[in-house]
Amino acid sequence: MAPPLPSTLNLNLSLRQLQIFRAVAESGSIRSAARSVHLTQPAVTHAVRELERSVGTPLFVRSVKGVVPTDIGAALLRRSRLLFNEVRRTQEEIVQLRDGTGGQLCIAFSSAAGQLLPDALTDFRARRPGVALELHEITWSTGDDRWRSGGYDFAVVSESGEPQDDGLLREKLLELPLSVVARAGHPLAQARTLARLQQSTWLVPGYGRALLQRLYAAQHRAPPADVVTCHSTQLALELLQRTDALALMSSDMLAASGVAGALLCLPLPGPLALLRISLLLRDPDALTPAARLFLACLRRVADRHQVATARGGA
DSSP: OOOOOOSSOOOOOOHHHHHHHHHHHHHTOHHHHHHHHTOOHHHHHHHHHHHHHHHTSOOEEEETTEEEEOHHHHHHHHHHHHHHHHHHHHHHHHHHHHHSOOOEEEEEEOTTGGGGHHHHHHHHHHHOTTSEEEEEEOSOGGGOHHHHTTOSSEEEEEEOSSOOOSSOEEEEEEEEEEEEEEETTOTTTTOOSGGGGTTSOEEEOTTHHHHHHHHHHTTTOOOOSOEEEOOOHHHHHHHHHHSSOEEEEEHHHHHHTTOTTTEEEOOOSSOOEEEEEEEEESOGGGOOHHHHHHHHHHHHHHHHHHHHHHHHHO
């Protein structure tokens, strides 16, 4: 009978080993991985076998078509991506603290959250013109592979309802009232109740289906049956102008869309619900100086926006 495996592992992994492992896992081929890491195929094979010996289990399923990570290999790949992103941030933080310039910043924004971006970007660029900045649009963080692998420094997303219990640190930057939006001339443009809109087609973002269910449940009605999840704001705006579909949208976002004349907010008593613009972080202590500065710029813009909204409603 084989001895039981230890409950803990004494791993002695080097970054170079993990780099080779990632190259093999992502390319699916020893040959391709060898070219990308500038080693011979025997050297790559030896490194993988040493890593498997350290882990105590195969990390790849091998076949004539190449290699595919096992379940444990997939877990190690996911963790190694997080690790290398943190190594990159460590290098950048050292350079930024040493020189006060440079670095790289990768941020994810949802469409509604993007309205904070122009002023924040202008403020940030005035202070850190040398930072390489990469911006991505996402609909929901947990469904984004790059978020899961730690590829973003932070994310600014749209949420409605109770925050998810996903272990992430959340900070509310802004709340925006939502209205029902339709094209000018829509046959239900004068509707004043959700009940009249029940049979319509609705275009919603990722959180919208659950939000519609809550809104109709509060009135003891079944939610609309014809609900289309649309992850592109630009596509939703196009469809709203060309069809009789409806959508939930903030008036600020509608004004910023450039098509406010073609679309209108229905005169329902409101606000129907609040859209929360939230900052999502994995670990505040892991933020680089550039990331912390950009966050400060975002917070200032959000505060100004909230004050302006409050004065407008006074």
